[in-house]
Amino acid sequence: AGPCIIEGEDMALRIAEKVIELTNKYNIPYIFKGSFKKANRSRVDSFTTIGEEKSLEILKKVGETFNIPTTTDIHENEHAALAAQYVDVLQIPAFLVRQTDLLVAAAETGKCVTLKKGQFLSPESMKFAVQKITDSNNQKVAIIERGNSFGYTDLIVDYRGIPTMREYAPVILDVTHSLQQPNQSSGVTGGRPDLIETIAKAGIVVGADGLFIETHPTPETALSDGANMLRLDLLEDLLQKLTRVRESIL
Secondary structure, eight states: OBOSBOOOHHHHHHHHHHHHHHHHHTTOOOOEEOBSOOOOOSSTTSOOOSOHHHHHHHHHHHHHHHTOOEEEEOOSHHHHHHHHTTOSEEEEOGGGTTOHHHHHHHHHTTSEEEEEOOTTOOGGGHHHHHHHHHTTTOOOEEEEEOOEEOSSSOEEOOTTHHHHHTTTSOEEEETTGGGEEOSOTTSSOEEOGGGHHHHHHHHHHTTOSEEEOBEESOGGGOSSOGGGOEEGGGHHHHHHHHHHHHHHHO
């Protein structure tokens, strides 16, 4: 959990501090997430970064300040070695998960690698993405489910895919990105944050190993993906409910 993109040091530390308070309270392992750069935006004038190394330094500070692992997504081969100097987990974006050279570059850093399932891929096809990591002598890999394209402007999660992909690697459900409504005529991605609780509960029930949730104190002012983020002050109620759901099925 964390902001879609690193907007500044104070914001990142504020979000991390609050989430850690809650995950400690409910005994939930936590990885802080923040993009150091957004390469996949709808328009050329969309916000992308406050600075690559500046953002990575902030991610490193979050990890060191709170003694937690951190993750960020990479988009180019050379980003793998760069980001690996600052974070613990390298995330491959959904649109890039078939890019062999990028996956190999991430694997060769020795860091944990998470693979977002492309909106255009079947669960079964993720077996081969996982193999690209393990064939590169890295066994530290997980899959992130984030929905499949459903028409031109919506996504849908097929929960049958979670147990299928768990045969290949641990599976994390990206709750908030699964609720995006991409390709809007305005050029700004929409979303359905009102369904975050529904999607997250269902993910736990079918066996997801983790949840991915983007959160922000004021999503309406967020510089990226505000339309599908969870407001930070709503996180405790959600985690409390999700913890009870998980306890009930163990």
